[in-house]
Amino acid sequence: MTAIAPAPSRATLPSLGPGLALIGDSWQALPGTFPVHDATTGEPVAEVSNCREQEARLAADHAVAAFAVWRATSAWERSAILRRWFDRIVAHEGELAHLMAREMGKPVTEGRGEVKYAAGFVEFYAEEAKRLGGETVPSQFPGKRLLVNHKPVGPVYAITPWNFPAAMVTRKVAPALAAGCTVILKPAEATPLTALRLAELWLEAGGPAGTLQVLPCADPVPVSRVLIADPRIRKLTFTGSTEVGMRLYAQAATTMKRLSLELGGHAPFIICADADIDAAVTQVAASKFRNAGQTCVCANRIYVHESRCEEFVERFATTVRALRVGDPLDPSTQIGPLVNSEGLDKVIDHVRDARAGGAEVVVGGGVISGNYFEPTLLTGTRTGMKIMDEETFGPVAPVMSFTSDDEALRLANAVPVGLAAYVWTRDLGRAFRMSEALEYGIVGVNDGLPATPQAPFGGVKNSGIGREGGRWGIEEYLDVQYISIQLP
Ligand code: NAD
Numbered sequence: 001m002t003a004i005a006p007a008p009s010r011a012t013l014p015s016l017g018p019g020l021a022l023i024g025d026s027w028q029a030l031p032g033t034f035p036v037h038d039a040t041t042g043e044p045v046a047e048v049s050n051c052r053e054q055e056a057r058l059a060a061d062h063a064v065a066a067f068a069v070w071r072a073t074s075a076w077e078r079s080a081i082l083r084r085w086f087d088r089i090v091a092h093e094g095e096l097a098h099l100m101a102r103e104m105g106k107p108v109t110e111g112r113g114e115v116k117y118a119a120g121f122v123e124f125y126a127e128e129a130k131r132l133g134g135e136t137v138p139s140q141f142p143g144k145r146l147l148v149n150h151k152p153v154g155p156v157y158a159i160t161p162w163n164f165p166a167a168m169v170t171r172k173v174a175p176a177l178a179a180g181c182t183v184i185l186k187p188a189e190a191t192p193l194t195a196l197r198l199a200e201l202w203l204e205a206g207g208p209a210g211t212l213q214v215l216p217c218a219d220p221v222p223v224s225r226v227l228i229a230d231p232r233i234r235k236l237t238f239t240g241s242t243e244v245g246m247r248l249y250a251q252a253a254t255t256m257k258r259l260s261l262e263l264g265g266h267a268p269f270i271i272c273a274d275a276d277i278d279a280a281v282t283q284v285a286a287s288k289f290r291n292a293g294q295t296c297v298c299a300n301r302i303y304v305h306e307s308r309c310e311e312f313v314e315r316f317a318t319t320v321r322a323l324r325v326g327d328p329l330d331p332s333t334q335i336g337p338l339v340n341s342e343g344l345d346k347v348i349d350h351v352r353d354a355r356a357g358g359a360e361v362v363v364g365g366g367v368i369s370g371n372y373f374e375p376t377l378l379t380g381t382r383t384g385m386k387i388m389d390e391e392t393f394g395p396v397a398p399v400m401s402f403t404s405d406d407e408a409l410r411l412a413n414a415v416p417v418g419l420a421a422y423v424w425t426r427d428l429g430r431a432f433r434m435s436e437a438l439e440y441g442i443v444g445v446n447d448g449l450p451a452t453p454q455a456p457f458g459g460v461k462n463s464g465i466g467r468e469g470g471r472w473g474i475e476e477y478l479d480v481q482y483i484s485i486q487l488p
């Protein structure tokens with residue numbers, strides 16, 4: 001393959017607004033800044049404020065002050081502001097997709113899809129804000145009335161990853177704001193621009209000062225240390241790697257914070273003997289190669305029944321060869337660059353390790369140029385290879401055959417994580433048996449793209465704690481208060 005041709009739209013960068021750091025109601029241009037790089041060219045495209053301990057303390061004060069007002073704002077008003085935020089996000093779909101393409105290399109057409117998904121959380125929680133009623137519980141004593149209220153947990157500290165710069169923000173921020181919480185958001189170092197633009201749209205929608213603050217930082221540790229140690233911040237919500245999530249879990253114990261952790265995955269994609277192979281090929285390609293394989297729910301290891309493996313590999317190879325690699329700013333591009341050279345190195349290492357262990361490269365297998373890696377199909381992979389045992393986060397599809405459903409389930413469950421799994425079958429009984437036996441928070445049955453704003457998203461085991469999306473996602477930001485009334 002040859003070098004990637006640049007798209008004509010590369011000459012422009014959409015408005016970054018004041019885009020530096022949003023603390024309280026003001027955009028702060030701090031003396032210290034750090035650069036945001038174009039994932040495709042490596043060129044710096046913007047400088048943002050580099051927040052540290054002092055900014056974290058200031059933001060905490062603002063979040064606490066704003067919480068006192070925001071929690072008392074009627075659910076109808078909160079809902080109306082969220083709805084206006086949704087409208088503004090939708091109206092800026094192209095611009096946000098462009099920013100994501102620049103910051104982390106997501107193809108713009110896919111980025112437009114992410115903006116719709118991201119906006120979907122805002123729309124859903126704008127509606128849910130008005131449905132946070134309480135309950136009454138019957139008492140065995142005639143003179144007692146037992147009431148259950150929901151109250152916002154308080155100011156929230158949210159940490160987001162780079163791979164979904166818009167959706168990981170709204171999936172946390174929208175339910176928190178709907179519940180009456182205020183949020184201090186720390187976006188990933190690579191992708192602060194999308195987060196800052198979303199916050200700017202929140203202010204334009206009428207979001208009150210201090211309800212959503214954004215603290216970009218080159219080093220996440222100083223800001224996180226201050227906010228996690230602050231007892232006034234009542235909740236930590238984190239999406240990222242299992243390694244960092246575990247560290248933050250321990251730190252949050254000292255102030256007994258409510259916690260949501262959305263961590264790494266290593267999704268098995270099981271194609272049973274009776275599967276519709278054409279549909280499975282289309283969906284496994286969509287699941288595996290979305291975002292160049294850099295999603296936590298990507299099909300990461302593909303298990304195919306031995307009776308169908310040859311047929312599957314042949315058809316899948318045709319699909320993989322046809323994927324269009326290019327500049328993420330080109331609307332026809334399906335695969336962009338990996339986010340950075342560390343991401344690329346991990347993919348190279350996994351492919352090298354698999355080949356050394358005897359895997360065969362059917363398609364791709366190498367670096368194109370820069371951080372681009374060829375869409376790759378490997379066969380003859382097996383347990384014990386890095387690619388079958390760890391999250392790869394790249395455009396490489398390893399295939400392994402199995403002989404029975406029990407073996408497929410054993411392989412699928414034999415990892416310490418449990419975020420998403422997929423099963424392909426036309427047999428209803430098998431679909432139920434296998435999905436119930438999978439130790440995963442999300443199971444797609446004949447569905448490679450199950451995530452949607454109204455459904456619960458999250459994992460078991462080392463994939464985390466809590467759920468985002470749907471009514472489950474807003475409960476994470478609510479405390480339950482029980483009131484028992486003895487009538488005179
Ligand atoms: P990461 O853990 O390196 O970083 C995630 C965030 O944590 C970033 O904002 C980073 O600045 C911050 N961070 C890193 N070290 C920190 C520390 N010591 N203290 C405080 N904050 C710290 O992960 P990543 O590489 O950005 O993202 C990829 C990982 O995220 C993958 O493992 C992927 O599976 C996971 N992920 C999970 C979900 C999910 O919903 N379960 C969604 C997207 C990504």
